[in-house]
């Protein structure tokens with residue numbers, strides 16, 4: 001498929017994103033089809049809005065990066081979530097075909113052909129994805145992480161503090177636990193949510209408990225010599241996943257770096273202003289959701305093309321779960337580096 005054509009489809013979709021999503025949402029809500037009505041009995045009205053929003057975002061991601069696999073990966077996750085909610089997964093094929101129909105009203109016929117071919121790819125994979133979603137349950141073979149996760153979910157600060165006090169006395173020991181127990185435990189929390197076994201509130205309790213304890217544990221570790229380098233950390237603009245950069249900030253300070261964290265929900269304009277003001281040596285963007293990939297690519301492009309804020313040879317890096325399964329993320333995003341682990345800095 002012609003690359004320029006795909007980028008053109010992205011631009012056309014982006015231009016009409018508002019009309020397309022509104023139209024699609026209305027059609028779903030007013031549909032008389034029994035499959036849709038049944039689905040609307042299970043999925044709350046406000047959830048349909050999010051499903052459509054993310055569906056649209058992931059189609060944009062597929063066209064922007066010219067990778068249908070990004071869309072299919074997302075569909076597998078969606079199928080897993082709604083399999084557990086007992087939704088008829090054929091609903092998503094219908095949604096995709098309806099999306100195609102709606103697009104025909106707003107964008108050129110030849111661009112719609114590309115969208116049709118993406119729908120065909122999903123339809124070809126539909127039965128496989130359904131099967132995979134039905135058996136891919138998360139079994140944690142790490143009992144230590146499972147216990148850790150269960151205590152996080154109930155907000156058992158004593159257990160978590162005790163755990164760290166017994167196992168962590170220096171930064172390397174912390175990193176070891178971080179890459180194994182903590183990482184597995186938080187994945188377990190995510191799968192429990194996915195399987196409809198815990199609420200978003202419990203995800204928050206787990207995050208907050210971990211954050212509270214880790215803050216004081218790292219604070220008490222020995223500091224390395226000053227490295228005279230300033231690191232900026234920021235999450236993707238529309239994401240709430242901020243725990244990883246909070247931990248990264250604490251660890252990098254202990255390793256002797258000066259660290260400024262811009263946290264979550266920072267608009268691109270503000271990030272650029274902050275770079276101009278503080279002139280850091282490094283900026284690292286963290287993204288968890290694949291739906292954030294375009295935001296990250298656009299910010300990086302913008303920073304790179306704006307010479308005014310780029311005089312100090314700012315080194316740009318990326319990190320986070322959104323880049324997992326991407327071959328050579330720093331090449332795709334034109335960054336100086338990609339960090340898989342904290343210690344790779």
Ligand code: B12
Nearest residue numbers: 186187190203239240241242243244248286319320321342
């Ligand atoms: C906690 C959590 C939340 C919290 C976030 C709170 C907070 N203050 O951060 C809340 C409840 C708000 C949340 C919201 C959502 N979440 Co959430 N969340 C999680 C969960 C359970 C843990 C994430 C976490 O903090 N992990 C611990 C940190 C330390 O690790 P990490 O972020 O994975 O980062 C690792 C690496 O990527 C890397 N890294 C990341 N950043 C950086 C930066 C640097 C500098 C370095 C060196 C490394 C690095 O280091 C870490 C260790 O390896 C994950 C499950 C999972 N598998 O991770 C789901 C998960 C990420 N969420 C998910 C989803 C879908 C959502 C929601 C859309 C729906 C929901 N659950 O409510 C919303 C998104 C809203 C939004 N716009 O962002 C999905 C993503 C699916 C996908 N493939 O896209 C997951 C995987 C859950 C699941 N299994 O379905 N979530």
